[in-house]
Amino acid sequence: MPSPPHDALVQLFSDRPELVTEILRDLLHVELPATSIIQEEERTFNTRISDDIEPDLVFTLGPRQSPLHAIIVEVQQDNKKEARQLARYAAAAWLLLKCDVTVLVVCPNQSDADHYAKPVESGLNGYRFQPRVVGPRDIPAIIDPQEAAADLPLAVMSVMTQGRDRKVVEAFAAALNRASDEHATKYYEYAYSMSGHEIRQLLEEIMASTAWPVYSPFAREHFGRGREEGKAEEAAKSVLLVLGARGFDISDDIRTMITTCTDLAQLHTWLIRAATADTLQDLFSRT
Numbered sequence: 001m002p003s004p005p006h007d008a009l010v011q012l013f014s015d016r017p018e019l020v021t022e023i024l025r026d027l028l029h030v031e032l033p034a035t036s037i038i039q040e041e042e043r044t045f046n047t048r049i050s051d052d053i054e055p056d057l058v059f060t061l062g063p064r065q066s067p068l069h070a071i072i073v074e075v076q077q078d079n080k081k082e083a084r085q086l087a088r089y090a091a092a093a094w095l096l097l098k099c100d101v102t103v104l105v106v107c108p109n110q111s112d113a114d115h116y117a118k119p120v121e122s123g124l125n126g127y128r129f130q131p132r133v134v135g136p137r138d139i140p141a142i143i144d145p146q147e148a149a150a151d152l153p154l155a156v157m158s159v160m161t162q163g164r165d166r167k168v169v170e171a172f173a174a175a176l177n178r179a180s181d182e183h184a185t186k187y188y189e190y191a192y193s194m195s196g197h198e199i200r201q202l203l204e205e206i207m208a209s210t211a212w213p214v215y216s217p218f219a220r221e222h223f224g225r226g227r228e229e230g231k232a233e234e235a236a237k238s239v240l241l242v243l244g245a246r247g248f249d250i251s252d253d254i255r256t257m258i259t260t261c262t263d264l265a266q267l268h269t270w271l272i273r274a275a276t277a278d279t280l281q282d283l284f285s286r287t
Contacts, residue, residue, distance in 0.1 A: 008193035009075045010056045017059050019153040027138050033061050033068040055089045070101045079115040087122040087129035103131045110135045136161035143167040145174035152187045159191040163199035173206050235267035242274040
């Protein structure tokens, strides 16, 4: 099951595909076709009679009808994926799209990046595959607010990998203050979802502090909402935990009703009832 950091990274690349070419060209020094055209492609490869194989994202450069280059993006938070699968992705894309292919592996942890950076012996004579890998060592620590504001997607990745440096988070916070509310919310959520606990705490501290000079109404509203949502999520988990411990068979509809509720008072009521209810109907029908 993909984790929130994985999903957030994939969504960031999907929303901003130019970040993929920026990483390859500027950080990993990969030669790509000189075109500004990039689009996301169907990511399920099938070359019958083989099984479907599906990387996280696939982009093509140049016209969709006759692509110049394909880029496959894989986000890896551990080293459990078989390295040969990366070679299979490249081979399948090459067969289907009939163009050169680069596989970019993005790793929040440096040890995983080092693992996937090794050449892959494909098992096919003469075919030794080399993925392109970006890890924390390759992502710059952006401490200039202007630089962060000019490239918010890269600033998000800088927070994820270098955010233990307080200056990186401060520059990111300053950049968000210059962005529109819509962009600030989106990129904050990316950074928060992709970062570890220590960096999340630093994000909250800097963004929520009224003493911080770039503090804005957006930050106050956003963090207030975030804390309430967090409390609701924990309360919903508690309701489900009590019901499960008492042996209730919880249907998908009831589980969804509980987990999507954002009313803390209602969740508190359900939690109290969960401890004594004879049936699940009692949980919702009492006055």
